Amino acid sequence: MEGLTGRTAVAQEPQQVLTPDGELVGEPPLDLDDTRRLYRAMVAARLYDRKGSALQRQGRLATYPPFEGQEAAQVGSAVALRADDWMVATYRDAAAMWFHGYPWELLLLQRMGDERGGAPPEGVNVLPPSITVGAHLLHAVGLAWAERLQGRDRIAIAYFGDGATSEGDFHEALNFAGVYRLPVVFLCENNQYAISTPRERQTAAPSIAVRAEGYGFPGVLVDGNDLFAVYRATAEAVARARSGGGPTLVEALTYRIGPHTTADDPRRYRSEAEVEEWRRRDPVERVRRYLERAEAWDPGWQAQVEAEEGAAIEAAVERAEAVPPMEPEELLGAMFASPTPQLLEQARELRAALEEAGERP
Amino acid sequence: MEGLTGRTAVAQEPQQVLTPDGELVGEPPLDLDDTRRLYRAMVAARLYDRKGSALQRQGRLATYPPFEGQEAAQVGSAVALRADDWMVATYRDAAAMWFHGYPWELLLLQRMGDERGGAPPEGVNVLPPSITVGAHLLHAVGLAWAERLQGRDRIAIAYFGDGATSEGDFHEALNFAGVYRLPVVFLCENNQYAISTPRERQTAAPSIAVRAEGYGFPGVLVDGNDLFAVYRATAEAVARARSGGGPTLVEALTYRIGPHTTADDPRRYRSEAEVEEWRRRDPVERVRRYLERAEAWDPGWQAQVEAEEGAAIEAAVERAEAVPPMEPEELLGAMFASPTPQLLEQARELRAALEEAGERP
Amino acid sequence: MAVLNMVQALNQALAQAMEADPRVMVLGEDVGRAGGVFRVTDGLLERFGEDRVVDTPVAESGIVGAAFGLAVGGMRPVAEIQFMGFSYPAFDQVVSHVSRIRNRSRHRFTAPLVIRIPYGAGIGAAEHHSESSEVIYAHTPGLKVVVPSRPYDAKGLLLSAIADPDPVVFLEPIRSYRAVREEVPEEPYRVPIGRARVAREGTDATLVAWGAMMREALGAAEALQAEGVSVEVVDLRSLVPLDVETVVASVRKTGRAVVVHEAPRTAGFAGELVAIIQERALYALEAPVVRVTGWDTVVPLKRGEHHYLPSVGRVVAGVRRALAG
């Protein structure tokens, strides 16, 4: 009936370039060298992820939110950025952040409970990982806007999960981006769960991507475990943003293989069979098979990559753990450019309490 | 391209039954008797609206938000409800609220600055008008949910403007309604402006209605100045809700002929020509022409309606103005079922201050 | 009598309230299948079904706004916000609507709902997981604000909160969830909202605390006892309504007072207590009321958290300051 909005004209099948078996079903958007580079990055990311969980079990990290299964969604999108583009991502996006320049060491340092991990090196335009769900989409909107107002062509990308799409800030962010046609890419890693809540209880929408129309810009649904598909869609979105074409919502269908965090027990809300099914669509193995077929992978290289990346991660752990704790004045000293009289007094009070307690000041 | 969401399959032309000239272009969903009843209600509403602005100019109301031009959107939708259905509406929805049982007298009393205007009679399931923009959509969601949980078949309707659709709560409300398939109707009176901000700067979406798909339920776009089209769409939505079919988003395209409130100067942001164009689509005159054609209207009846409804409104004003002010204890006495010790003490303090000041306690 | 920790006591209260009244329901993020991130709602879904134990989308304003409508519509919702740091997106619903509908409608509509919020630091959590912003709720007219410090009160206060005709913000000290176990009667009972509890009697100074800080308060009292200083410890239990009599009576007796909270100092709830104490008992005060609080900073992450939270040592020092005058 006229006036009644119906289903979109376009099928909701996710874009795919590489099948789970590593076979091409489309044009590969990256050459073999680049693919090897990204494969290596995904292997490194997985090593880091395993290390994170292991450190947590040993009590060396507080909690840790594993991203196993989401490596292609993160690396495949991050590689589409220019080095100086803004990235605003979540606690689960270590791979994307690292790929965009945020050192493992600092990601670890923050997870060890040290605020200094929140300060990436100058020139790395990545905000510290967002712990709140949803709010940071607006930050990407503002950053993209700031770039345009200052006459630069940097864009901003926001990473977020399926759960985040239910927050009011998701809506306000996409709506602002649409109204001002801002150079921003919204990258939803739909990993099927928000803690225990499955995607179909998060929203009755047929997809997240379909929502883009309600903000007046394109949405794309891709196989998030397909490095090529993620890269292609993100690269298109980035190009659109950089050339003044406005925002894009990219939904990458993926899966969180591990628990929500090391404190979570996923057996309470999903079956082992479901996890197994997704393991068969593993994003790293998929690229390995592709490379192997193309004779661009062999076990020797794999061993070398693992050794080198593993060593780099070990070194990062060591450096992070070697960082001495902050003195009280430094701990209390970052609320303002210069502390208020109240904060100065409180730092003195803390120092006095420590001295009284006989702790080394 | 596969995976890329496109425009919806359905054209974004608003549904219409009655043209601005009062000619039918579809099946009339109401018989002549009902149409006369609704015409009378719209005439009453317009008299009330004019009275509201006049009272404000005389300093007898604080501010007043006129709804002229939106009578069909309000009355045509409210008539689709059952008497015991819930209504949650805004400061601009006096016509809908009154039609659903909220007395003029109380609407006026609240606008005069007396909280007792916020208490509709027992059995009238209408919340006091929402002053905040957006939040109340969630209240309708919760009310609809409460009804279903208690095994009743009442539904809830939320009225809101185009501006409200940009608030995060709009999104969270529609998403909850979709997830739980709640018996709720979202009635957007898109009157083209949120104070000074025109609809096209509110969102880049092609319509508000199109957003419904992103929540997994139908959206409908109607000519909001067409009593029949509004009624038909709302009646369908109400029937769907009541029968367990879940929510609907109805977008009624209309126009606010007057200022945002009596404190606003619309010449700052829109042209007189634009207003004139919308005056020609007047929702009340449209039905009058239709009735006249059907020989169901004559000037004598018009005069009688205006006299009777005008007298009722005058009487309501008198009653509201005759309400004596609240005593301090009553004024401070509605924060809790029984006041806290703090509030009791504060009421005593106020009483003492008044006595000291020589005011009649 | 069963010996329970606070999580178990709260779980029992919820189950008993749901058993007794079909209008009581629970909603929030991960409260169903997962039983809540702290397991407070564990087993409720299995027992009461999906209609009454509802996993919601990740949307705090949605949770509270919908719970508001549910309450106005006749239900008795108990909404869970996962951590206090995530209560802010719902702040508008709480402040503008939940707390006000009774006043706005002159008792015609009411919102008898409970908002359960785990709060507080001390577990080395990520940012936003350690907040203690009780004062923003205490300052909001129309809300009751309750903070148990031990399993017994947790159960009794939660049952009171659910039965209350008005909205209650129910703050649960994360650090105390499993730290203390004590005997908790099996049958339902209520601890009245608005009554403080003298947790320990003493004569030389009064310590006022609530929630997780009760541990430091009692620890300090214990430590000072060894030095021959007798400290009375008042557990507020409710911030609103505040039990002024119990606090003032204690200070009148001891002449010295220390207020402890983990929230930042500036404009924290201690200010209210100091104001009231000096309004009612200035001439009994032998020294300024001392505030031992968190600093005016974000709660530091794990490595610095112990520098932020009032410790037994800092509370002891605070009492000494009060004694010295």
Added chain:
Amino acid sequence: MAVLNMVQALNQALAQAMEADPRVMVLGEDVGRAGGVFRVTDGLLERFGEDRVVDTPVAESGIVGAAFGLAVGGMRPVAEIQFMGFSYPAFDQVVSHVSRIRNRSRHRFTAPLVIRIPYGAGIGAAEHHSESSEVIYAHTPGLKVVVPSRPYDAKGLLLSAIADPDPVVFLEPIRSYRAVREEVPEEPYRVPIGRARVAREGTDATLVAWGAMMREALGAAEALQAEGVSVEVVDLRSLVPLDVETVVASVRKTGRAVVVHEAPRTAGFAGELVAIIQERALYALEAPVVRVTGWDTVVPLKRGEHHYLPSVGRVVAGVRRALAG
């Protein structure tokens, strides 16, 4: 020198800041074409164009969240929230992000933005248009909170706020917007954030107030003068950082203090002042510090509003109570 009201002074400050620094921009609901519902941004769109004077969708979290990103990205946004009652949907962005990014990133990223919020009662407005919830911002670490009471300070404080390297919540007393006119220098100048002002000298008692309540404070001082009582009036101007010295010095001199605010009493900012006064000057106090405040209710609508707001009479009575001890 031009004689301006506060709206004009603020408008001038905005125009001068935008003139001087291309990074300064204004965004909010109806700030552009309409010039703001109070006309504070009047004429800026015409002068500085759509890029720098931005009408936004009706979305407060969006306004503040986007302004945060703009600030981190190098701009100097001045965001307007239309009324304080509509600042709550943005509360999460303010509390969780605006106030914290510097600390979270150890100075690597900063959010130098200003959030202008008209606040306060006294104009008989609809519900939500009369709020005075400054304490929720004052309690939030990482924010500066500023409240001018007169045109001169409004201009100078706004220029300081825009230049400040940290986020500033800038509260504008609606009732004072057009009530007072005074000479305001044409050239840009700054009133430092964190300094109170002795608005009237006196010896018998100290009245502390800010924003719109300065009128009642000064009115009460005037009325008491007639009876031979000499009242010193301190205009705080900044709540954070608080100018403790000025307040304490005055109370040390007079020995009696009254704090006035229109916010509800419980956990209002007066508590902070009382706590500090008795911490620093207990032995100088000859009587309890008196609080003259709004009640623990929603601000009543027009017909009852005068019963809520502290009046000159109530402030005078408060001073008398402080004098009586």
